[in-house]
Amino acid sequence: MAIHNDTGKFGELKAVEYLLSKGYKILDTNWRYEKSELDIVCEYHELIVVLEVKTRSSTYFGNPADFVGTAKQQKIIEGAEAYLEIKNLDRELRFDILEVVLSNNTLTINHIEAAFNDGM
Numbered sequence: 001m002a003i004h005n006d007t008g009k010f011g012e013l014k015a016v017e018y019l020l021s022k023g024y025k026i027l028d029t030n031w032r033y034e035k036s037e038l039d040i041v042c043e044y045h046e047l048i049v050v051l052e053v054k055t056r057s058s059t060y061f062g063n064p065a066d067f068v069g070t071a072k073q074q075k076i077i078e079g080a081e082a083y084l085e086i087k088n089l090d091r092e093l094r095f096d097i098l099e100v101v102l103s104n105n106t107l108t109i110n111h112i113e114a115a116f117n118d119g120m
Contacts (some may be wrong), residue, residue, distance in 0.1 A: 011055025012039060015042025018098070018109050024049065033086070040098075047090045048081045050068035052115075055100040064099040065112055073116045093117075 024042040031038045040051040046089055052072070054064030073095070080093055095117050099110040 006103065007057060008053075008055050009066055011102070012053050012072050014100055014109065015040060015053045015098045016108060017053065018111070019051070022111075027087075028083075029101060031079070033079050033082040036075045036082070038076065038079050041080075041083060044094075046091065047094050048080075048084065048089060049094045049096055050076060050083075051096045052076055052102060053098045056104065057101075058103050059101060063110075064101065065097045065110075065115065068097055068115070086116060 012029065016029065019026065019040065019042055024044045026042050027048075028041040029039065031041055038050050041052040042049050044052065052068055054067055054116065055066045075097060078094070083089075084091065084093070094114055097112040097115040099108075099109075100111065101108045
């Protein structure tokens, strides 16, 4: 497995640990539908929260959230809508980004709530 794949998997593991510590209930990880992949789907209070996890080894080229563009957001939204339909869930959705930066043996997590598609 490539190093960037290992970094991404490690970041997703740390993201799950972080979310559990904050009271989120993990429903699915790496859920796929057609061309969409939802990194983490959780329940938080009455919401279904879909999280895109972006892991980087530095912020030299920008913050990890900067790499979740409009096309990626649209795929996540489409996947989330399919998830609700397939799982027969009639709940409000929120889309978050979880930035995980592993730099100089330091782990930093930045949770951006309602990062895009406000009002779904």
